[in-house]
Amino acid sequence: MKRKMAAGLVAVMALTTLFGCSQGNGGTPDPVNSSGSVVSEKENKPVTLKIAASIAAAEPNGVMQNPVAKEIEKELGIKMDMTAVGADFGEKLNAMIASNDLPDLFWVPDPVKSIPMMVKAGQIYELDELLAKYGDNITSDPSGQAMVELHKKTISPDGKLYTIGMLRGATTGGTQPLGGNFIRWDLYKQLGYPKLENFDTDLLNVLAEMQKLEPKNKDGQKVYAIGGWFADGQGWGDWPMTYTLTFTEGKGYLTGDRTVYYDIATNEVSPNNDLKDKNGMFWRTVKFYNKANQMGILDPESFTQKSDKYEEKVKSGRYLYNVPGWLVTDINSNYEKAGTPEKGMVALPPMNTDAYMLVSNLTGGGRTFAISKNAKNPEKAMQLLNWLSSYENARTVWNGPEGENWKMEEGKPVPTDEYLQQSASDLAFSKRTGAQMYYHFVGFGSAVVDPATGVPVNLFEWSDKAINRQLKDVHKDMLEHYGAKSLFELYTSKVKAYEETPLYQLGVLPENLKTLGTNLQNYTFKNIFKLVLAENDAEFAAKQDEFIKGLDDFKIDEIFDYWQSKAKEQQKELEPIFNLLKK
Amino acid sequence: MVKQWKGLLFQSFNSGSLLVFAFLCAYPFYYIIINSLSDPAESAKGIYFWPQGLTLSSYEQMMQIPTIFQSVFISAARTVVGTIITVFCSAFVGYMVTKKELPFRSTIYRLIIVTMFFSPGLIPWYMLMKTLYLKNNFLLYVLPGAVSAFFIILVKTYIESLPASLEESAQIDGAGVWTIFIKIIFPLSLPIIACIAVFTAVGQWNSWADNFYLVTDSRLNTLQYLLYTNLKSNMADIMRTSASGTTQGAALASAGKVTPMSIRYAITVITVFPIMLLYPFMQKYFVKGIMLGAIKG
Numbered sequence: 113m114k115r116k117m118a119a120g121l122v123a124v125m126a127l128t129t130l131f132g133c134s135q136g137n138g139g140t141p142d143p144v145n146s147s148g149s150v151v152s153e154k155e156n157k158p159v160t161l162k163i164a165a166s167i168a169a170a171e172p173n174g175v176m177q178n179p180v181a182k183e184i185e186k187e188l189g190i191k192m193d194m195t196a197v198g199a200d201f202g203e204k205l206n207a208m209i210a211s212n213d214l215p216d217l218f219w220v221p222d223p224v225k226s227i228p229m230m231v232k233a234g235q236i237y238e239l240d241e242l243l244a245k246y247g248d249n250i251t252s253d254p255s256g257q258a259m260v261e262l263h264k265k266t267i268s269p270d271g272k273l274y275t276i277g278m279l280r281g282a283t284t285g286g287t288q289p290l291g292g293n294f295i296r297w298d299l300y301k302q303l304g305y306p307k308l309e310n311f312d313t314d315l316l317n318v319l320a321e322m323q324k325l326e327p328k329n330k331d332g333q334k335v336y337a338i339g340g341w342f343a344d345g346q347g348w349g350d351w352p353m354t355y356t357l358t359f360t361e362g363k364g365y366l367t368g369d370r371t372v373y374y375d376i377a378t379n380e381v382s383p384n385n386d387l388k389d390k391n392g393m394f395w396r397t398v399k400f401y402n403k404a405n406q407m408g409i410l411d412p413e414s415f416t417q418k419s420d421k422y423e424e425k426v427k428s429g430r431y432l433y434n435v436p437g438w439l440v441t442d443i444n445s446n447y448e449k450a451g452t453p454e455k456g457m458v459a460l461p462p463m464n465t466d467a468y469m470l471v472s473n474l475t476g477g478g479r480t481f482a483i484s485k486n487a488k489n490p491e492k493a494m495q496l497l498n499w500l501s502s503y504e505n506a507r508t509v510w511n512g513p514e515g516e517n518w519k520m521e522e523g524k525p526v527p528t529d530e531y532l533q534q535s536a537s538d539l540a541f542s543k544r545t546g547a548q549m550y551y552h553f554v555g556f557g558s559a560v561v562d563p564a565t566g567v568p569v570n571l572f573e574w575s576d577k578a579i580n581r582q583l584k585d586v587h588k589d590m591l592e593h594y595g596a597k598s599l600f601e602l603y604t605s606k607v608k609a610y611e612e613t614p615l616y617q618l619g620v621l622p623e624n625l626k627t628l629g630t631n632l633q634n635y636t637f638k639n640i641f642k643l644v645l646a647e648n649d650a651e652f653a654a655k656q657d658e659f660i661k662g663l664d665d666f667k668i669d670e671i672f673d674y675w676q677s678k679a680k681e682q683q684k685e686l687e688p689i690f691n692l693l694k695k
Numbered sequence: 696m697v698k699q700w701k702g703l704l705f706q707s708f709n710s711g712s713l714l715v716f717a718f719l720c721a722y723p724f725y726y727i728i729i730n731s732l733s734d735p736a737e738s739a740k741g742i743y744f745w746p747q748g749l750t751l752s753s754y755e756q757m758m759q760i761p762t763i764f765q766s767v768f769i770s771a772a773r774t775v776v777g778t779i780i781t782v783f784c785s786a787f788v789g790y791m792v793t794k795k796e797l798p799f800r801s802t803i804y805r806l807i808i809v810t811m812f813f814s815p816g817l818i819p820w821y822m823l824m825k826t827l828y829l830k831n832n833f834l835l836y837v838l839p840g841a842v843s844a845f846f847i848i849l850v851k852t853y854i855e856s857l858p859a860s861l862e863e864s865a866q867i868d869g870a871g872v873w874t875i876f877i878k879i880i881f882p883l884s885l886p887i888i889a890c891i892a893v894f895t896a897v898g899q900w901n902s903w904a905d906n907f908y909l910v911t912d913s914r915l916n917t918l919q920y921l922l923y924t925n926l927k928s929n930m931a932d933i934m935r936t937s938a939s940g941t942t943q944g945a946a947l948a949s950a951g952k953v954t955p956m957s958i959r960y961a962i963t964v965i966t967v968f969p970i971m972l973l974y975p976f977m978q979k980y981f982v983k984g985i986m987l988g989a990i991k992g
Contacts, residue, residue: 169924172762172913195911198924204908207821213830539761 159489160191161496162215165479165553167196170542179513180546190496202226209235216487217496219552220275223480224617228269230482237483239273242494247276249501249555255280255475256501256555258692262476265685266617276497277477279552281560285574286470286600286610287582291359292459294434297586299325305593310463311360312396315433320409322432329429330450338404339431340414341422342644346637348419352435353401353640357393359435360460362467362609366616369633370394371668372675374616374683377467377609379690381679385672387636388660395656401644402652415641429455444584456586461594462607470603470610471559475693479552501555503562503569509554510570512547518571527571532578548572613693615686618678625671632666724971731960753961760925762913770900770918773836777899782892784841789850790880794872804851811844817908824909831912835905840898846891853887854880893977897970922962 160175171178176192185191195215197204202221208214209230220226230236243251243260250256259277268274284290293315299322300308306321308314319337329335342349347368358364362376365386373382373393386392404410411431413421426434427446434440440457447455462468483493499505507525511517517531534541542549551558558570568574579599587599596602604610621629639659646652726743734748757763791797792804815823829835857880865875881888903919910916 170761173911174913196924200907207818207908210818211822211825213821213825539759543761 158185158189158191159492160193161217161487161489161493162193162195163553164195164197164201164215164218165481165550166198166201166219167194167553168539168542168549168551169196170539170549178543178546178549179516180509180549183508183513183546184496184499188492188495188499190492192496209233212486214484214486216489217481217483217493220480220482223263223267223275223482224619227267227274227482230484231269231274235485236274237485237487237490239276239483239494242483242490243273243276246491246494247498247501249498250276253501254692255560258475258689259477261689261692262615262686263480265689266476267480275480275482276494277474277480278497278500278555279478279557280474280476280555281557282471282473282568282611283478283557283559284471285559285568285579286603287579288437288440288459288599289359289468289470289603290437290472291355291435292437293356293360294437294440294457294459295319296322296326296432296455297458297590298455299432301589301593308460308463311357312400315460316400316403316407316409319404319433320407323409326432330452331428333428333430335430335432336411337409337432338401338414339411339417339422339425340401341417341419342415342641344418346633350637350640353394353397356397356400356435359469360462361393361465362469362607362612363393364469364612364614366618366679367675369629369636369671371672372618372679374679375467376469376612377607379683381676381683385668387663387668390656398640398643399652402646405644406648410644415645441582444586448584454585456584458586458590459603461596461602466607467609468603468607469612470600471612473611473613473693474557475613475615475689478557497555500550500553503556503560503564506554506556506560506569507562507571508546509550510547510558511572512545516545517547524565525567525571525575527575527577531572532581534572613690615689616679616682618675618682621671621674625667625674628666629671632663632668632671635662635666724967727960727963727967731964753958754965756958757922757925757961757965760921762916763918763921765914766916766918766921769833769836769915773833773902773917774896774899777837777840778892778895780837780841781843781846781895782888785843785846785891786850786881786884786888787876788842789847790854790876792847792851793854807842807844807847821908824905830909831915833915835909836899836902836917839905840895846894849887849891850884853884857883889977893973896973900970901966919966922966925962 173195174193175181176194181192197219199221201219205218205221205226209226212233212235214230214235227236247256250260259280260273263275263277264271264273293311295315295318300306300318302325303318303321306318308318323335323337326335340349340352354365354370358373363373363382364376365373366381369387371385371387373386374380375382384392386394389395401410411425417425422431423439425431426439427443429447429450434443434457437459440459444456447453481497483490487493500509507518508514511525511527511531514520514525518525518527520526531547534547541547554569556569559568559574561568567576572578583599591597591599591602594602596605620626639655639662643652643655643659646655729744729746730742731753732746732749732751733742734750734752737747788807792800792807794800797803824830824835824839829838861879861883862875865879870878901919903917903923906915906917906920907923910920
C-alpha cells in the first residue's frame, strides 16, 4: 500500500514538474538605447513584441509563422508573439490593468473608459513623439490624420495621443447596404415592375401583391410578406423599427432613445425630437408595420418569435421582405440550393432621399490599440502599426504576400480564381497563405480603396472580380431595369451622400436624467408593439397621441435639449475632422 | 378483487408518472444529441425525436480546430492530477483539524471556514496567481484548488464519526501520524473521498475561467476554453464584415446568433459526455458521502 501510494505521488509530482516547466518564453528584450550606432546594430536583431489582438484562430498563440508574419519579420525585424483575444477581452483587460500585466501592444475594447485609467496609472506610452518619428504612413494620409485628431478629442483624457485606431475607413464595398429594404426581386419582376417610389405606401402595396403571387413556399408553408423578431430584448427586438429608415434615408440616430439623429448628407443635427415628430423616421416605421398588420401581410408570429426563428423563416423563403443585409447572402444561396436560382432578394435603390447609408467609414478605426510601458521597444510597436497602415501592406495583410493569392496585372492587383473560391473561414488556408488572418489588426478596413491602384485592399471581397462573382440573376435584372452599370452606381448615383462617418460620441445623460432616460427607453419599447397592433387608423392615431403625451413623464424635452445641445457642441468641435475627410 | 384492482391502478399510475418524470430528465440530453447529429439546416427548423439528415459534420468541423487534441490531453491531465492533489491535500488537512493536539486548532479551522464566506474577487486573485508565477503554467490548474474549505468540513465531520479507539490502538502499536492517516483514516474514509473526487473531477473538467484569464500559451489551453473561444470566433467572423462601432452596426454586436445551433449542440455533447459516463458510477457516493458524516451516533 505504502509503495503504491508513494509511486502515485511521485507520478503526480513528475507530471506537475513537467508542465510547470513549460512556462511562456520570458525572453527579455534589450533596453532602449539612445546611442545611434548601438540602435543600428540592434536593428538587425529581431525584437519580439507581445501583441493581443483579435485575429483568426488559424495559428496557435505564440510567435506567428505565416507568410504575412514572416514578411513583417523580414522588413521590420519584429517577431509577433500574438495572443488571439475575442469580444470578451475587456474583462480580462481590466484584470491586466489592475495588475500591470499588459502586453506590449494591445487592443483596447472600450477605450473611452479604460484609456484614462491607464494614463492615470502611467501604464501606457504617450504616442505623439513616436508617431512623429515612426508614423509617416499614418500622418501622411488624411484618414490617419483624422483618426489622430478624433482620438485626441474623444479618447484622450488630456489632449495628447495615447491610442492608434486600426481598421480605418470603409468596411464594405457598397454592393449592398448593411440594412435596407430588401425585397424578392423575382416576384416584383413577375408583377411587371409596378410603381415603387416610396416606403410609406408603395412598398406596402407591392409587398401585398407579392404575397398574393406566392402564398406558399416550396415546402407548402404559409408565406407572409413581412416578419419580425419582436420577442427579442430591447434594442434588438425593435431593431428594424430603429434602423430601416436610418439606412435607406441616410440619417443616423445619435442616442439609444431615438430622440436625436444627424443627416449624413448635411451633417446637421435633427431640429425636432424624433419621438414626437409624427412625420419623423420613428413614426413612419411604426406606421409601416401597423399598416402591414392591418393588411394581413405581417406574420402574426412576429410578436412571439425571436431572431433565430425569424432567420430560419426568412432563409426558407417564408418572407418576401427583409431588413438585415447580412442575412441576404444566405437567403439567396438557399434559393440556389433549393434549385430555384432565379429567386432572390435585392436591396431597393434610394427612394425620395438625398442620402443613403451604403458604406460606413470608421474614422477612428474599428479597433483601438495602445502601447504599454511594459514594452521595451515602443518604437518597434509604432513601426509595426505604421507598417500595417500603408495601402500596399494592408493589401498584403488582407490577401497574403503577392504571388500566391494575387498578382499585379497592368498596375492593378488581381486575385486568382483559386483564391476567390476559398471559404473565408478556412483556417488551414489562412495559415498557409497568411490571407484573411489579421482582419482586425490592419490599418485599413476591408473596402478602403488604394489610391495608387483604385482597387480596394481586400481583394477577396471587393475586387471587381470578386463582386462580379457574387452577382445573381436578380441583381442583373435589377441593374437592367434601372439602367445602372453596377450595384455601387445604382445605390450612389442619385444621392448626395452614401457614406456614414460616425464621429459623434454623446456619452451618457447627466445624473438627474439618467434613470428617466432608461425608463424612457423601456416605455418606448413596451409601447411600440401595442401601436403596431392597433386595428385601424383611428385607433393608431389615438394610441399615438396617448404615447406622445406619456413621454412628458420622462422629462422628454429636457432629455432632448441635453442631447441636442451636446450634439451641436460636438459638431462644432469635430468640424475640422469632417473637413479632413471630405473628398 | 377491489383491492387488487386498486393496487393495479396505483401501480400503473405510479410507474406511469415515474416514467414521465424519467423522460423529462433524460429528454434534454437526448434532444442535444440528436440535434448535434443532424444536418444544421434541418436542426434550425426544429428536431424533436429522430435525427434528420444524419451527419457528423458538426463534429468534423470541431476536429479541425488547431490543437484540439492537445487540449483534450490538458483537460484530462488537469482532471486527473487536480483531483489527486485536491483529494490528498483536503483529506489530510481535514484529518489534521480533528487532532486535539494541534496548536490553535479551532482558530485554524475557523480561518478555513471564513474562506467559504468571503471571496477576494477577480483582480486580487489574478494578481496573486501572477505573483506566484502561475501565469502560463500548468500548475495554475491544479494547485489553487488543492485545499477547499467545503471538502475539509466534509472530511472532518466524517473522520470525527469514526471510533477514536481505532486510532488509539494503532498508536499503541507504535504508528505515527502519517501511518495512521495513510493506513487507517484514508482507507476508512473512502466513501467521502470518492465524493470529493467526483466533485473535483467535474469541476476540473468543466473549468475554463483560469485558462481565459491567465494562460496565453496555446499548448496549455483546455478543451472547454478552446470550444468556448471557437464559438466566439464564429461571431467575430460576422463582425469583421459588419461595421462594428458604427451607429447602425451597434445592434449586430448584441445579436450573437451566428454559430449554427448544431455546432453548439455538438460542443455540448463533447463536454458533457465524459461527465455523463462518470456520474452514474460515482453517484451513489454523493448522497452517501455527504450524509455519512452528518449524523453522529
